Amino acid sequence: MFDQGAEAHRRQDQPRLSVVAGADPATPEALLHRTALGEDDAFAALYDLVSGRVYGLCLRIVRDPAQAEEVAQEVLVEVWRTATRFDERRGSATAWITTIAHRRAVDRVRSAQAAGERERRAAAESAEPEYDQVAEAAAGRLEHRQVRRCLKTLTELQRQAVTLAYYGGHTYRQVASLLDAAVPTVKSRIRDGLIKLRDCLEVSR
Amino acid sequence: MTTDEHTLIGAWALDAVDAGERELVERHLDSCASCAQEAAELREAVARLADVTIAEPPPRLRDSVLAEVRRTRQEAPVAAPGEAPESARDRRRRAPRSRSGTHRAHRLRLALGAAALAVVAAFAGVFATWSVMQQPGGEGDGSPIAAVLEAPDAEVAYKEADGGGRVTVISSDSLDDAVVVVSDLAAVGDDRSYQVWMVDEAGQVSAGVMDPGDSSATMLVEGLGDTQVIGVTNEPAGGSAAPTLPMVADVALDA
Known part of the structure; x- marks a missing residue:
């Protein structure tokens, strides 16, 4: 009854997710691998590649720029800390980082909700992304x-x-x-x- | 696998589930390769939703992050399958303990080997001879559970649980692993799960959640570290982020 439908199953036999870290040393995957080896400069390059994505997503979800900055910092440090656990057979580096960012931002929002600090209305009306000039x-x-x-x-x-x-x-x-x-x-x-x-x-x- | 866990994969990919449901889905994914494949694909698609929210962070964030990174130690990698056991264990020993619970799926595997179970049951009451496990070609042979049971320094501890049943822990310091046998705890409905915790001075971390409604299980707990107590609590189905007290049983490990 939860109409999983034909399309839900159609693609299961087509593994496509493994991203091969190619010769290009500037792909997020390659940078993340070098980050896992403790290379500061690779992490700095990775920062430049993904910080806008991480910060922007945190900002969208938590709304308050100061808090978004805090959460983004937590996320990016977690990327450094856990880069050793990234497994590209399980997904792209960008998705991995975005997932960490989303989860952290959501955790922040929910703990604020639990503490009764959050105006639910603000989130509800802003759920639809506006056309974002930045x-x-x-x-x-x-x-x-x-x-x-x-x-x-x-x-x-x-x-x-x-x-x-x-x-x-x-x-x-x-x-x-x-x-x-x-x-x-x-x-x-x-x-x-x-x-x-x-x-x-x-x-x- | 149930329809429920499976239809939750979408909500899980969006982080739109609560902690218990997250645990439920992630355990489901561990045991269902095609579901894990679907989940990974949905995660990739979901990550694209962040394409439209990109925003330039304040320039000071860069300095601040790079400064914090310089004083932050990186976690040890998860041991790859097929890796030499000793190096895997050495790494685990050095690994900082994850308190987030994010990696708990990797820390515990429900053991299904009937042979291993029978052997463990023998230990639950008395110290049997280790040779019991040396059955050639037995299912337990070479398994991580058998390795714990056969370890020369294996220690057995157990505790009768409140409400009946018993929790037995066979631990090996040299392997840094333990086998936890939960047997015949008080019956619970499908809306409750028994959850196993590793407790040390710094607090507790979940070692795994039993299937809802189950009151017996045998499990391998990896990466004991400084664990002093193995505790079992009664939680909502799928487990909790923090234990609900009082514990059903707490088994002290020898220091």
């Missing part, structure tokens, strides 16, 4: 457009659920309550929405 000025304009275009291929409920959860830092139960939808429905829409997003991003790559 982001547009940054690198990755093409990717930027792809993500926006692919988000548009989702149904309204899928898109709302995914963006509220990701940019708003909400749990799927909170998303269900914000959208006044059934919890199992939201859980399923998140999953099939992400599958659609994955397929769209891959096709347009």
